[in-house]
Amino acid sequence: MCVECGCGTHEHDHEHSHEHNHNHGINEDIENNPQLTHKVKIIEKILSKNNQMADEIRAEFDKHKVTCFNMMSSPGSGKTTTLENLADKGPFKFGVIEGDLETSRDADRIRNKGIWSFQLQTGRACHLDAGMVKKATPQFPFEENEIAFIENVGNLVCPASYDVGAHFNMVFVSVPEGDDKIEKYPVMFRQADVVIITKCDMLQFFDFDIDRAKKEADKLKPGVKVILLNNKTGVGLDEVIEWMKERREEHLTSLKA
Numbered sequence: 600m601c602v603e604c605g606c607g608t609h610e611h612d613h614e615h616s617h618e619h620n621h622n623h624g625i626n627e628d629i630e631n632n633p634q635l636t637h638k639v640k641i642i643e644k645i646l647s648k649n650n651q652m653a654d655e656i657r658a659e660f661d662k663h664k665v666t667c668f669n670m671m672s673s674p675g676s677g678k679t680t681t682l683e684n685l686a687d688k689g690p691f692k693f694g695v696i697e698g699d700l701e702t703s704r705d706a707d708r709i710r711n712k713g714i715w716s717f718q719l720q721t722g723r724a725c726h727l728d729a730g731m732v733k734k735a736t737p738q739f740p741f742e743e744n745e746i747a748f749i750e751n752v753g754n755l756v757c758p759a760s761y762d763v764g765a766h767f768n769m770v771f772v773s774v775p776e777g778d779d780k781i782e783k784y785p786v787m788f789r790q791a792d793v794v795i796i797t798k799c800d801m802l803q804f805f806d807f808d809i810d811r812a813k814k815e816a817d818k819l820k821p822g823v824k825v826i827l828l829n830n831k832t833g834v835g836l837d838e839v840i841e842w843m844k845e846r847r848e849e850h851l852t853s854l855k856a
Contacts, residue, residue, distance in 0.1 A: 609702070647762055652729035656736055656764025661854055663741035666847040667749065668744075669765035671787060674753030676771040677797035679705045680830045681839070682748060686712035688833075690840045691847075693746035696735045698727040706752065715740050726757035729764055745847065755780065757789040767846050773798040774807045781815040788819045793842055799829040 606732045640693065648751035660667045668680045682695060686709070694715040697706040706718035708741055717735040719727060732749060739747060749765055751758040770791035772780050775798060781788050796809070813825045 618710045618782070625694065627825045628663070629728075629785060634817065638766055646760070650728045651746055653762035653764040656729060656733055659736055659741075660764065661748060662768070663743055664851060664854065665739075665741055665747050666843075666850045667757075667765040668767050668769050668846075669749045669751060669763055670771065671755075671758045672753060672767045672771035672773075673776060673820055676753070676773040676776070677828070677830050678750050678753075678771055681710055681771070681795070681828065681836075682709055682711055682714070682750065682795070684830055684833065685840070686714050686837060688840065690844070691746050692744045693720070693748060695748045695750060697740070697750050697753045698731070699701045700724075703723055707772065715744070723856055725752055725754045725757055727751050727763050728761045731819060732763045745772070746843070755784040755787050759790045763837045765852050767792040769793050769795060769796045772812070774801045774805050777805070778812040778815075785819050785847040788816055788823075791820055791823055793824045793839075794820075794825045795827060795828050795835075795839060797828045797830060799827045799835065800831045 634802065636762060644691065657667070670681075676796065685693070693716075695706070695709045696717050696719065697703075697709065698719045698721060699721065700721050702720075703718040706716040709716035717738055719731050719735060720729065721731065724731075727749065747765075749763050751763070769791050770788055770793070781794070794812075796812060796855055802809075809827065816823050816825050826835055826838045828839060830836075
């Protein structure tokens, strides 16, 4: 369980020997553990409030016809570098809401590209939630942008559990992390609308099986798009842009329905 944000849903407070077969599920644990039942109810209340705020954020983006993408990954996968390259490519106007525990380094990098960016410092929280993002939206230059990016805190676990008001989720995994990360962190990759494998310039140096990664991604989210991206050469960036254009058109069409 995450001590700081309380995002875990299954924690054993009772002590017992582990010599027996530990096959009981979470429902049985909850039923037999009043303290755990209390915790689950609190978590459900927190998530319910979060989801309500997320809907309000999404409605604000909808009102201004701005399509919002939530970028999630472990630290150092290349989210910020991808944004910098998108700024250089210039296919659409966008703003960025940045999430980090401390510093404004990523926001500064984006601003240096002439892009509006708002830094959210979470302190000790390992993810963004709708309440944090809602603090940034009043400052967002809606009339000047078509796209909003929420660059979530680097973490392959907790961000997947919190709706932040985006329309689509972009999940990044880099070659140095290994092709097993998709299988190891299923909750995150089930939330993905696209999986972007970054740092593909390093494939020759790491034992990263692209086919295995694609297979595992498809197993968790059937039909999910997988894009190979090399931010050094720009190979794959056009495919990312094309995917985003398609999703934006999908979003705008839904607003007309």
